[in-house]
Amino acid sequence: MIERRTWKKTLRALLYLAPALALIIVFDVYPIIKSFLISFYTRYNYFTDVVYARGIDNYLSIFNDPEFWLSLRNTAIFVLGVVPASICLSLAVAVLLNQKIRFRGLLRTIYFIPFVTSVVAVSVVWRWIFHSQYGLLNAALGLVGISSIHWLTDPNWAMPALIILAIWKGLGYNIVIFLAGLQNIDSNYYRAARIDGASPWQRFIHITVPMLSGTTLFVSIIAMINAFKVFDEIYALFNGYPGPVNSAETVVYYIYNKFYVQNQYGIASAASYVLFLIIFVLTLIQLKVGGQKKERTRSKKLATGGGR
Amino acid sequence: MKLTLNQLTLRFSDVTAVDHLSCTVNDGEFVSLLGPSGCGKSSTLFMLAGLYQPTEGELFFDDTKVNTVEPEHREIGMVFQNYALYPHMSVRKNIMFPLKMKKVSRKEANARAVEIAELVKIESLLERKPAQLSGGQQQRVAIARALVKHPKLLLLDEPLSNLDARLRINMRAEIKRIQRQVGITTIFVTHDQEEALSISDRILLMNQGRFQQFDHPQDVYLHPTNRFVAEFLGNPPINLLPVNFSEGTARLVQSDKQANSYLGVRPEHLAVVNDGANALRGRSESIESVGRDHVLTVAIQNQKVRILIDADQPIKAGDMVYVRPKPDRAYLFDNEGNTITAQWNGGLTDD
Numbered sequence: 127m128i129e130r131r132t133w134k135k136t137l138r139a140l141l142y143l144a145p146a147l148a149l150i151i152v153f154d155v156y157p158i159i160k161s162f163l164i165s166f167y168t169r170y171n172y173f174t175d176v177v178y179a180r181g182i183d184n185y186l187s188i189f190n191d192p193e194f195w196l197s198l199r200n201t202a203i204f205v206l207g208v209v210p211a212s213i214c215l216s217l218a219v220a221v222l223l224n225q226k227i228r229f230r231g232l233l234r235t236i237y238f239i240p241f242v243t244s245v246v247a248v249s250v251v252w253r254w255i256f257h258s259q260y261g262l263l264n265a266a267l268g269l270v271g272i273s274s275i276h277w278l279t280d281p282n283w284a285m286p287a288l289i290i291l292a293i294w295k296g297l298g299y300n301i302v303i304f305l306a307g308l309q310n311i312d313s314n315y316y317r318a319a320r321i322d323g324a325s326p327w328q329r330f331i332h333i334t335v336p337m338l339s340g341t342t343l344f345v346s347i348i349a350m351i352n353a354f355k356v357f358d359e360i361y362a363l364f365n366g367y368p369g370p371v372n373s374a375e376t377v378v379y380y381i382y383n384k385f386y387v388q389n390q391y392g393i394a395s396a397a398s399y400v401l402f403l404i405i406f407v408l409t410l411i412q413l414k415v416g417g418q419k420k421e422r423t424r425s426k427k428l429a430t431g432g433g434r
Numbered sequence: 435m436k437l438t439l440n441q442l443t444l445r446f447s448d449v450t451a452v453d454h455l456s457c458t459v460n461d462g463e464f465v466s467l468l469g470p471s472g473c474g475k476s477s478t479l480f481m482l483a484g485l486y487q488p489t490e491g492e493l494f495f496d497d498t499k500v501n502t503v504e505p506e507h508r509e510i511g512m513v514f515q516n517y518a519l520y521p522h523m524s525v526r527k528n529i530m531f532p533l534k535m536k537k538v539s540r541k542e543a544n545a546r547a548v549e550i551a552e553l554v555k556i557e558s559l560l561e562r563k564p565a566q567l568s569g570g571q572q573q574r575v576a577i578a579r580a581l582v583k584h585p586k587l588l589l590l591d592e593p594l595s596n597l598d599a600r601l602r603i604n605m606r607a608e609i610k611r612i613q614r615q616v617g618i619t620t621i622f623v624t625h626d627q628e629e630a631l632s633i634s635d636r637i638l639l640m641n642q643g644r645f646q647q648f649d650h651p652q653d654v655y656l657h658p659t660n661r662f663v664a665e666f667l668g669n670p671p672i673n674l675l676p677v678n679f680s681e682g683t684a685r686l687v688q689s690d691k692q693a694n695s696y697l698g699v700r701p702e703h704l705a706v707v708n709d710g711a712n713a714l715r716g717r718s719e720s721i722e723s724v725g726r727d728h729v730l731t732v733a734i735q736n737q738k739v740r741i742l743i744d745a746d747q748p749i750k751a752g753d754m755v756y757v758r759p760k761p762d763r764a765y766l767f768d769n770e771g772n773t774i775t776a777q778w779n780g781g782l783t784d785d
Contacts (some may be wrong), residue, residue, distance in 0.1 A: 195493075254604055311514075312518070314514050314516060314518040315518055315520060317483075317505075317512075317518065318512070318514060318518035318520075318579075319515070319520075319531075320484075320485070320504070320506050321483060321485075321505050321506070321507040321508075321510060321512045321580075322504060322505045322506075322531050322532040322535055322579070322583075323507075323510065323532055323535040323536055323583070324508065324531075324535045325535075328535055332520075333520065333532070336522040337521075337522060
């Protein structure tokens with residue numbers, strides 16, 4: 127049944143949407159616009175909301191700030207450290223959990239727990255795990271003859287520690303998405319591949335990976351965006367400061383620092399928009415690269431009249 | 435390759451899908467596995483493929499026992515009901531896939547793929563993706579992929595059930611042609627009797643996991659070993675009349691309770707005759723014409739029989755007629771459904 131679009135119906139729909147819409151506008155849309163404007167305020171009275179001068183000084187100043195570049199560099203290392211490893215690991219675990227094994231439901235729950243627990247709570251646990259003298263991790267490394275590492279106090283090891291925590295934290299969510307993707311693959315493809323002589327590894331490479339490409343694209347975009355936004359983990363893991371000699375200071379931490387600690391609202395806003403642009407461009411690239419294959423088949427299909 | 439099944443049994447937790455099945459399929463033979471849904475024919479095929487492991491019994495490829503050999507090492511080709519073409523690969527890549535798995539060089543693999551594509555007549559479609567093909571074309575690709583590695587055994591799991599009626603008859607002939615040309619031992623699973631009767635060298639009939647009959651199509655049709663086989667084959671279905679059989683004469687009775695056996699006669703083996711000797715008297719009820727077939731329904735006491743008649747036979751609804759079966763084309767089954775081998779001289783009466 128096709129209903130006609132009328133003003134009456136539109137107004138009624140808007141009425142139902144109003145509560146959610148109001149919240150989104152007040153707490154999301156308005157701040158997004160306002161912070162964009164603030165990023166161009168160069169002289170501004172915070173209490174009276176009077177702007178004396180506008181310009182691009184905020185952007186110039188962050189690009190001249192070595193701390194901003196450091197935070198960008200740290201963020202890049204973090205993203206590169208977390209996203210590929212997290213995708214590979216969660217895909218491997220998802221494939222294992224998709225087998226016919228005992229305690230499958232229990233194992234799936236266990237892997238999902240990190241995702242639903244509070245970042246602050248797990249960070250406290252991880253601070254203990256990373257403890258240089260009494261930590262579990264160093265104890266385990268000690269068993270294989272590796273001397274203790276100052277995970278949280280050595281500037282060279284703070285970022286790896288943060289990356290380990292982030293990978294562990296994000297695993298559960300990615301696994302659930304991958305499991306859903308795996309269950310969408312018709313088991314007949316695996317049967318056909320076995321008959322065609324494909325070993326388990328060949329079935330993984332030639333059937334699972336290509337047929338999961340859509341899921342992998344989704345997971346990688348979400349994981350990348352999440353990695354760029356990392357903040358809570360740092361704050362909790364290093365007890366309110368961004369690691370030894372700022373070695374774990376990321377862009378969001380930089381923004382937080384400028385906004386809440388130094389009250390430089392314009393600079394914080396400008397940095398936010400630089401971060402937004404980076405994420406936006408990278409997501410577009412991912413969509414372009416990931417979507418290319420599908421696009422090619424689709425256009426070919428149109429050209430040939432679709433076959434069927 | 436010769437195929438031997440010896441007391442092959444497959445049990446899932448509480449159901450027996452295949453129950454002590456034994457038979458031998460000769461090299462190069464085309465055998466149909468026929469039966470109603472859930473009769474165990476697909477389970478049998480999956481055991482031949484190695485996708486299911488038999489619970490009991492033995493399976494031999496030539497003289498090698500293959501019970502525990504994995505599908506990837508069985509050297510078989512299989513066409514699935516939904517074809518299971520890899521959607522992300524072109525037709526060429528699909529066909530080359532089994533060779534790629536065997537580490538055949540790319541050049542040789544391509545040459546063999548083109549050769550087999552010509553055999554199944556899809557050489558112009560090699561660069562397409564499976565989604566861009568019609569059902570019949572997908573079917574051909576699936577057959578090409580199954581045959582390209584020169585397997586010893588070809589397994590077909592209801593390959594025609596997703597095609598429309600006309601295409602089905604076409605592909606039936608095509609499958610037969612390809613099989614003849616390649617000379618490969620083939621097992622074809624179907625629930626469609628017409629398909630099985632037209633395509634096979636021999637038909638293996640199954641019901642509820644059990645062996646029923648394994649014979650040439652005409653023999654299965656004309657010499658059914660039991661009532662199930664007789665009832666399953668034939669359209670319109672065989673007429674079954676409750677009778678009391680003694681001293682060479684079958685006497686029609688009113689109900690199943692009084693019957694010690696059943697007389698089965700196919701509609702084309704009943705004739706309308708003028709005299710009452712060894713015949714049953716009844717009233718003609720209706721004549722139904724489906725294409726070239728004219729089916730007369732006759733009520734004999736409280737039983738109804740269907741008879742295939744010639745169009746020019748002057749019979750109207752309401753006429754009283756005599757109906758006589760061909761003695762060598764009528765079958766007697768006991769209450770368990772087994773064929774009674776005792777001599778029947780055609781003696782038949784309805785009082």
